[in-house]
Amino acid sequence: MTGVAPLTPMSLGSLLRRIDHEWATRNRIFDLPTARIWSPEPDVDLGFEFLGRRCATPIGPAAGPHSQMAQNLVLAWLGGSRLFELKTVQVIDDLDIARPCIDMQTVGYNIEWSQELSVPASVDEYVKAAMLIRMLSGWEPLAEHLGDGPGEYVFDMSVGYDLAGISGEKVAGFIAAMLDARHVIDPLRAEVASAPGSFAAMADLDFDPRIADTLTLSTFHGCPPDEIEAITRHLIDEHALDVIVKLNPTLLGYETVSAIVNDELGYSDVSVKEQAFADDLQFDRGIDLIGSLADYAAERGRRFGIKLTNTLVVDNNRGWMPDDTMYLSGPPLHVLASTLLDRLSEALPGRLAVPGHDGEVMVSFSAGVTKENLADTLAMGVNPATICSDLLKPGGYGRLAPMLRTLATTISEDGFADLDCWRRHRQERAVAAGHRTTCAEHVASIRGEGREPYALSGNSKLPREVDHDLEMFGCVACNFCVTVCPNDAFFSIRTPEDSGLEARQQYLVLAELCNECGNCLTFCPERGDPAMIKPRLYTDAEVFAAHDGQGFLVDAGRVVDHRGSDDASTVALLLGAPAGDPLGGGNP
Ligand SMILES: Cc1cc2nc3c(=O)[nH]c(=O)nc-3n(C[C@H](O)[C@H](O)[C@H](O)COP(=O)(O)O)c2cc1C
Ligand code: SF4
Ligand code: SF4
Structure with missing residues (x-):
């Protein structure tokens, strides 16, 4: 063991006291100022359908550190997230993760695995988050900051990594609890009843016991293709879930990935792990898998989607985090995932639900999404764009609302009032400019003249340093x-x-x-x-x-x-x- 004690979540009562106190004394919730709370634009509908469920905005945290604990999920919601890919839950729930485990100095690396909490504690966090969101939605002091109302959101479960673990009692119990959390909610009502201010009166609210009924399967850590297929079928058959399979950038093949990362983008220091490609799903098998699982789900009246992508396995040659292997995210991954989307949509004509194909397989996205590229990312037809690395940069959750404001401005300046109509316009514009699709257009841009924000040259600036030893009290107070x-x-x-x-x-x-x-x-x-x-x-x-x-x-x-x-x-x-x-x- 590293000697690091696991996280100890705050009780629901403590979280409510914290909200009440912070609001009264500083007009903030969990340190987020009101200027960073997302207030929906009355003239632009940013909503979309996630596997048939309505979400009021197309962004949210990707499975990771922002979707593990109750206050994290509430912060992401306040920032405007309406689709949350919850932190991956797996059978081994006493993982010993080496530290430090996040390195966002340049592009984005980590050595995290799945949830650090026990499976029952993860359920508690997701339930507490849902209850807090329900309470805050109707909390009078927040009303003026939520405009006409916060709109719908979806919690999407994430599980990994093998059939034995996922079909075992522990993960099955997790899924069952997320589908019906009454036994978790009811005991928590007492904590609400003794909360300060107007929260106490909310103890008897009709909290929805269905915390989540969709699931994203993380196929990280070398999950073989037959296993991916078997797990997805199991989730559909045993739990009646709509399922997304989260794919890895290794699907592009070693040559393509190293040509993009090392040669085109100039990351000569990134050592792509060739072995990881051999262990992972291959492109042709991936095509078969997506087709057969989409058919399997449709025959059973369920929805199926894919997610692009998880992180890229590379050698840990930075010497800052322990372990031999680390996982790359952020700007270079954006180029890989967009290229993969373009290739998959061409190899599966008419199957993916993206412009130019208009099929039934929804594509969710997580790879280097930022305020600057959110509109172009969504124009590719992905639903939603989830974010991890960018939220780990200064500003944190406060970066979400400006992303949505910029997106809404782009859509309204193009003369549209909703995301879907605007996307159709972007596809027509891309075709008129000689591209097959919006995705092909975006890929041509980010691998061509628009490469700089994704290349080494655009990502080498290190965080600011001052020549002073940090002390317990006093510092430059940069926040x-x-x-x-x-x-x-x-x-x-x-x-x-x-x-x-x-x-x-x-x-x-x-x-x-x-x-x-x-x-x-x-x-x-x-x-x-x-x-x-x-x-x-x-x-x-x-x-x-x-x-x-x-x-x-x-x-x-x-x-x-x-x-x-x-x-x-x-x-x-x-x-x-x-x-x-x-x-x-x-x-x-
Ligand atoms: C610190 C960290 C932890 C992560 N944990 C998970 C996880 O538990 N499950 C998972 O499927 N993906 C995990 N990811 C991957 C993210 O969900 C996301 O797919 C990836 O980072 C790409 O998005 P980004 O470029 O916006 O970071 C993690 C990423 C980071 C940086
Ligand atoms: S960012 Fe700092 S304070 Fe927050 S969990 Fe990581 S090490 Fe702890
Ligand atoms: S200088 Fe102070 S405020 Fe800024 S990161 Fe360091 S401890 Fe925090």
Whole structure:
């Protein structure tokens, strides 16, 4: 074991207290300012159908660190996400993931696997998130920020990685609980009843017990083709689910992938793992698989889709994260996934639900989506565009609403009022310009004159550095640690005037929400690891006792124990400041 304790999620009651306190003292929810809450544009309908279910916007978090814990999902929802690919759940739910596990210094690398929580704890997080979204949808203080209403959303389950695990009791129990979560919701009502403010009156709300009834199968880690087929059939037959198969960029073949990544885009330092291609699904078999699974689903009245793509397996030659292998995401993956979509749609004429083919197989997308390329990505016909790497950059969840605003502006400036009509226009425009499809047009652009944002030359700038060792109190107060943390483990407090501290803001860590992923370390301009150097607050005495290093055990806003630091009185002073204790415990 690495010695890193697993994440300890906050109770629903604590999350509600945190929302209530933050809103009252700082007009924020989980550190997201109101300016970054998505308010639907009244004149542009960004909605789409996800396997027959309505989603009010076409974006959301891809399976990853943003879709694991309740507050993460709520933050993504506040930012405007309406389709959530939940963190992958698998039978091995006590994984020992090496740290740091996220490296977003340039394009995007990680060594994460699936969920870090136990399977029952994952269910709890997804249910808590759904309950919070339901409550916030009708929460009066938020009404003016949600325009005419937040609109529909979909939680899409993700499971991996083999038939034995997926058909076993644990994962079957997970799926059953997501289909009907009454037994999880009912005990949580008591926590809502004792929540502060107007939340208490929401304890008897008609929370929908159907948390999710679609599923994306992650075929990562060398899942063989027959296994993919068998799992998909199992999910359709045993659980009556509509299923998406998430494919890997290896489908393009080693030669094409290395020609694009190394030669065209110039990433001479990326060492593509040839062995991973031999172990993974091959293109021709992939074509057969998509056709046969689409038929299988249709014959049983179910829907089927594909997702492009998961990350690319490469050698870990950066020396920052442990392990021999790491997974590439972000800009270069965008070129791979778009190229793959173009090839698949040509090889499966009339089958994929993309412009120029208009078939029945929905294509979901996750590969280097940003504010700059969201419109061109969606114009390819993908539904939805999910995002991971871009949300791990400074701004974090706050990057979502500007993406949607830019998309809505593009659509309305082109003279359209909804996504579907605008896409038809983009296809006609692409054909008029001599391209087969919008996808072919996009691929020609990003592998041609529009290559720069995807190439090494456009992605070599390193995060800013200042020549100063980070200390427990005071820093350049850039706020990056707050926004890049997918778990919202960091928060800031305005420095009280009488504290003797110099910087205008102080930064603290909710240690139980920190899984030591390393993302704040990447972006902190000062020298040192903010997650380890800034005061680490614990609310659970057992978790506090199980950890080493500096830490402060807090209870109702008071420091009741501490170790590894003489600064308990300063931490107590900060927690006693008006917006101090994020849990709203209050100081004596
Ligand atoms: C830190 C991290 C963790 C991820 N975890 C999962 C996972 O559990 N399951 C999965 O199917 N994909 C996972 N992915 C892949 C993403 O869902 C997504 O497909 C990929 O990162 C490409 O999108 P992006 O370029 O926007 O990051 C993860 C990616 C990252 C960066
Ligand atoms: S505080 Fe830093 S290391 Fe901890 S989870 Fe957040 S980003 Fe990762
Ligand atoms: S700890 Fe680092 S990242 Fe966080 S605000 Fe201070 S300087 Fe910025």
